[in-house]
């Protein structure tokens with residue numbers, strides 16, 4: 063089918079049998095040449111040696127953790143029943159045992175997994191020494207006599223050689239006090255699964271073992287650039303596709319069968335990514351990276367790196383991950399244990415802020431407003447408001463004019479938000495052309511109405527009010543009942559306006575920090591040793607400020623985000639520089655990432671085009687090429703959905719392991735396509751309504767907002783109509799986010815006048 067001729071039913075009929083050529087048996091692989099065969103031989107011999115050595119080791123005893131646990135429990139019980147004068151000695155003993163246990167645990171080295179002992183192989187030559195094979199894996203095991211040296215990828219000096227240098231180059235590194243120089247004779251990445259060598263990636267060739275056990279060589283360029291799911295498309299497939307557009311998945315399946323054993327991501331990190339991961343453990347690393355450039359990957363690997371190199375400082379309970387959505391929470395929670403990082407808290411900012419606010423102000427039982435006007439959101443998250451809070455806090459602390467308990471913090475919050483003169487002055491100072499004085503006044507009115515009602519909820523004041531009311535003339539029984547009906551809880555009349563806006567969580571927490579210092583966890587300060595914030599572009603400066611102040615000094619923080627993927631236009635985040643300035647971090651550099659690993663060049667070109675003037679002047683480098691992006695236009699949703707059903711069915715037959723997302727802007731639109739695909743009996747079809755993603759093959763139908771941070775093999779953006787995506791910033795960001803979820807192929811479907819944001823070259 064010609065992509066310029068995409069009308070209704072003709073498109074459908076032509077889709078009846080797409081991709082059959084792709085499913086045809088691949089031609090017999092050519093035999094390996096001598097060099098390639100010797101690479102395979104070397105790697106197989108090496109693996110055999112390692113396996114034999116590992117099998118000869120005595121079984122590893124698990125560390126005697128439980129002894130310490132028992133001692134601690136017993137000490138705790140003794141403290142509970144001890145005489146007061148004995149308590150200090152017992153507490154001291156408890157601290158000593160905790161210290162020893164932690165130290166023990168810090169030095170416990172996990173045994174090497176014989177099924178997958180390493181993923182990188184270096185052969186090094188240093189002057190005056192015999193050549194050595196150094197293997198990079200997920201844990202360390204060195205036995206020089208047996209010639210087995212497996213080194214944890216996080217073990218800085220050695221891993222630096224693996225990540226920084228290419229085969230054939232000379233290296234110079236500092237190992238402790240020692241300067242080391244040498245040459246990299248070989249640098250290979252291997253996939254070993256279930257004790258079998260399945261894939262070798264070397265500069266000379268990428269070699270894979272087929273199901274029959276025979277080795278064959280893949281096209282080096284395509285294979286070495288495979289990112290994400292790794293279903294790189296070969297140039298032959300590309301040629302085939304060029305003549306056959308209009309089918310989803312053409313060619314990819316063939317390659318997927320050939321190269322399904324991609325190495326784990328720690329093996330693939332590029333030098334720039336490794337540089338960011340191995341930055342010093344203190345300091346703030348700010349990463350600006352386009353979609354799919356590895357921000358999340360870097361954030362979690364940096365935590366693994368710190369946990370390994372930072373000793374006891376970076377234990378799981380001392381690290382916090384803030385993610386952009388519940389879907390990413392599920393995704394990252396799955397990744398962390400695989401990196402040997404179980405038990406780390408992963409929360410969305412909204413969840414974290416809400417639960418922390420409730421713990422900090424437990425007596426404040428105000429419901430949260432569900433319909434906060436946009437102007438109020440912008441008012442409360444505006445950098446001017448953060449500055450006003452900071453300035454007022456300094457003033458009242460100097461004056462000593464406020465009670466400094468948590469109730470005092472609530473009064474301070476209400477006062478700052480509703481002090482009209484000071485508010486107008488603060489916003490006039492910043493003079494934001496996008497948030498004029500009329501908007502400030504409207505938002506102020508909302509706060510001036512509501513804050514006093516919230517203060518009225520303070521139980522202290524309620525008691526006083528009741529006492530005062532007791533002096534008033536008696537109320538009839540009927541009137542009392544009426545009042546109880548209004549209230550619904552305890553008989554005191556509750557004002558409807560006594561609600562908090564979602565943004566108040568941050569403002570209250572920040573006010574607490576400014577007036578009282580560290581937030582608390584029980585009686586202890588709430589302080590983490592490392593914080594990783596993903597999708598930071600959707601947080602307001604005040605949110606980031608609260609988070610920065612729950613990190614212990616000297617601070618260790620990774621902030622990652624992409625200004626082109628902003629979803630919350632009201633959130634007060636404009637750009638990195640301004641936000642960092644607001645946070646007092648003017649001297650922190652923003653580290654750009656330029657390589658887009660997830661999506662093909664074609665997808666990235668489209669994604670950049672829809673951004674229009676919002677695109678970064680420096681385009682990303684997308685090393686992988688794939689099928690062209692196609693626009694399919696239909697007169698109605700029904701025709702579009704029928705066409706999709708016909709395209710998706712054969713795709714799933716050919717590629718049962720593929721993941722595909724059908725993405726709409728609005729839930730009602732997603733419903734239409736879901737219903738149609740369900741009636742067409744598309745298998746493994748799921749309508750994702752609230753982030754309950756399955757992370758397994760099949761078709762997921764949902765809204766773009768929900769898939770932020772996720773990835774699919776194939777993406778179809780539906781109803782890309784002028785009415786759905788008008789020419790505004792939010793629509794541009796949404797289309798950009800939706801498109802960049804696609805690793806291999808993207809289709810754009812319109813069911814009315816197409817959006818004017820679509821680039822003209824698409825048709």
Ligand SMILES: Nc1ncnc2c1ncn2[C@@H]1O[C@H](COP(=O)(O)OP(=O)(O)OP(=O)(O)O)[C@@H](O)[C@H]1O
Nearest residue numbers: 289290330331332353354355356357358359659771
């Ligand atoms: N050096 C690399 N080589 C190959 N693949 C990589 C590399 N770095 C990251 N990837 C892969 O690229 C994909 C995107 O990575 P990741 O999700 O970390 O990007 P991101 O910048 O957080 O994306 P987004 O902005 O969409 O949230 C993942 O599949 C990841 O495994």
